[in-house]
Amino acid sequence: xxxxxxxxxxxxxxxxxxxxxxxxxxxxxxxxxxxxxxxxxxxxxxxxxxxxxxxxxxxxxxxxxxxxxxxxxxxxxxxxxxxxxxxxxxxxxxxxxxxxxxxxxxxxxx
Amino acid sequence: xxxxxxxxxxxxxxxxxxxxxxxxxxxxxxxxxxxxxxxxxxxxxxxxxxxxxxxxxxxxxxxxxxxxxxxxxxxxxxxxxxxxxxxxxxxxxxxxxxxxxxxxxxxxxxxxxxxxx
Numbered sequence: 087x088x089x090x091x092x093x094x095x096x097x098x099x100x101x102x103x104x105x106x107x108x109x110x111x112x113x114x115x116x117x118x119x120x121x122x123x124x125x126x127x128x129x130x131x132x133x134x135x136x137x138x139x140x141x142x143x144x145x146x147x148x149x150x151x152x153x154x155x156x157x158x159x160x161x162x163x164x165x166x167x168x169x170x171x172x173x174x175x176x177x178x179x180x181x182x183x184x185x186x187x188x189x190x191x192x193x194x195x196x
Numbered sequence: 197x198x199x200x201x202x203x204x205x206x207x208x209x210x211x212x213x214x215x216x217x218x219x220x221x222x223x224x225x226x227x228x229x230x231x232x233x234x235x236x237x238x239x240x241x242x243x244x245x246x247x248x249x250x251x252x253x254x255x256x257x258x259x260x261x262x263x264x265x266x267x268x269x270x271x272x273x274x275x276x277x278x279x280x281x282x283x284x285x286x287x288x289x290x291x292x293x294x295x296x297x298x299x300x301x302x303x304x305x306x307x308x309x310x311x312x313x
Contacts, residue, residue, distance in 0.1 A: 120298045
């Protein structure tokens with residue numbers, strides 16, 4: 087189970103929009119609409135931000151949105167805020183009934 | 197409210213075993229599976245496997261096959277993860293999370309397992 091590929095870091099100024107990509111294969115991201123995104127602040131457990139490609143759990147800001155095209159999923163954060171500074175991980179279901187996480191992206195708010 | 201409360205930090209010697217518990221509350225335990233995820237210091241998240249709390253079915257990450265066992269005790273709504281033949285690169289924070297595909301909606305607080313001689 088290879089990790090999904092994410093950019094190591096993405097940055098933006100307050101109020102801007104940023105997009106984080108998550109690239110897999112047809113055996114994971116491209117094969118299923120089971121892609122999730124997690125936010126993790128230092129020393130804390132991950133928090134589910136998006137599930138099933140584009141759905142937001144109750145309580146998650148609508149500034150967070152997800153999409154998918156082919157083997158690449160994306161998380162967009164609009165109206166970037168200081169509290170959005172964190173690590174973000176994608177996750178996908180795979181053809182072997184397992185899950186795979188992305189390599190992680192550090193978001194910096196300038 | 198849904199809560200997953202994990203057991204405390206452990207220090208183990210190489211070759212030993214560790215068993216981490218995850219006690220669930222606030223929902224019907226057998227209606228959801230439990231997944232285990234670990235994170236080595238300064239590293240990313242690694243999926244370890246899942247167990248169905250309904251029927252005990254499991255699915256483990258290939259790299260951990262033969263060393264990991266996940267179980268549940270439905271009488272106490274507790275899930276367990278045992279890892280054997282510990283190595284230094286097993287040093288990590290171990291998390292339990294509710295769910296078995298990718299939508300892990302509730303997480304435990306994490307358990308630090310340190311493997312050191």
